[in-house]
Amino acid sequence: MTAHVRDGLRQEVLDANLAIPQVGLATLTWGNVSGVDREAGVFVIKPSGVPYEDLVLDHLVTVRLSDGAVVDGDLRPSTDTETHRCLYRAFPSIGGVTHTHSTHAVAFAQARRDIPVLGTTHADTFNGPIPVTRDLTPDQCAKDYEYNTGVVIVDTLHEDDRKAIEVPAALVANHGPFTWGTTARKSLEHAIICEAVADIAIHTMALSPTAPPPPHLLNRHYSRKHGPDAYYGNPEMATST
Numbered sequence: 462m463t464a465h466v467r468d469g470l471r472q473e474v475l476d477a478n479l480a481i482p483q484v485g486l487a488t489l490t491w492g493n494v495s496g497v498d499r500e501a502g503v504f505v506i507k508p509s510g511v512p513y514e515d516l517v518l519d520h521l522v523t524v525r526l527s528d529g530a531v532v533d534g535d536l537r538p539s540t541d542t543e544t545h546r547c548l549y550r551a552f553p554s555i556g557g558v559t560h561t562h563s564t565h566a567v568a569f570a571q572a573r574r575d576i577p578v579l580g581t582t583h584a585d586t587f588n589g590p591i592p593v594t595r596d597l598t599p600d601q602c603a604k605d606y607e608y609n610t611g612v613v614i615v616d617t618l619h620e621d622d623r624k625a626i627e628v629p630a631a632l633v634a635n636h637g638p639f640t641w642g643t644t645a646r647k648s649l650e651h652a653i654i655c656e657a658v659a660d661i662a663i664h665t666m667a668l669s670p671t672a673p674p675p676p677h678l679l680n681r682h683y684s685r686k687h688g689p690d691a692y693y694g695n696p697e698m699a700t701s702t
Contacts (some may be wrong), residue, residue, distance in 0.1 A: 466498040466505060466523065470645075474505045474557075475518050477649040481561060482513045484653055492561040493539040496645030497549050502526045504549060508536035526550065540607060547611025548641060552618075552625040557645030559652040562637045565659035569593065570632040576658060579665045579672050583658040584679035585686055588627035591655060592617050594634050614639060627687075630655045 477494040481487045490513065495506035508520050522534035529546055531538060539545075545558045569576050576591040578584055594613040601609035614631045618624045629651045630640040640651035665672055686693040
């Protein structure tokens with residue numbers, strides 16, 4: 462029997478997971494997307510290690526937000542499930558989480574470097590650098606590793622939900638990017654953009670190691686797409702990723 466979640470959530474999570482390899486963010490099974498139903502107190506996530514080409518709706522796993530218990534599904538959930546759960550519990554604004562091992566974002570994570578804001582492509586989505594976390598301690602790796610992966614992200618954002626809205630991504634040091642959004646689909650969109658701006662940043666820094674853009678230009682690009690005075694796009698004709 463399928464645990465009750467809001468209409469359309471399971472299909473949205475499936476579609477977002479299936480899109481990961483389609484948009485070039487994953488090798489093999491290196492990625493997962495979840496979506497939360499806060500009213501039901503659960504989230505839906507990809508099962509561990511299932512190839513994308515085999516993934517169907519019945520494979521998805523429903524997990525209780527309060528304690529991480531599986532409440533629906535015959536397969537084990539993603540090994541990153543506890544990281545997703547930590548982020549949902551820390552940031553009420555989050556409706557979906559995506560984790561990938563996309564090449565350029567992982568390069569920044571392995572170099573332990575923030576992805577800097579070098580132009581308007583970045584500033585359209587992220588109101589500041591995409592931060593890299595501190596290293597996990599030996600104790601954090603030895604016990605509750607996946608949940609502690611979420612903890613270092615939360616610490617990096619200073620448990621600030623507003624910051625999580627303005628910069629919906631972080632790089633776990635030596636690991637890779639986690640992105641989030643108001644929906645599972647939006648979290649995937651942020652993963653796509655995170656990888657794109659990481660790629661652009663690497664090329665930019667190769668051409669010019671110091672390329673600081675004017676702050677007023679970055680502020681204009683962020684504010685025209687976000688906040689009360691945003692005027693970008695036509696919301697009534699919004700398209701999915």
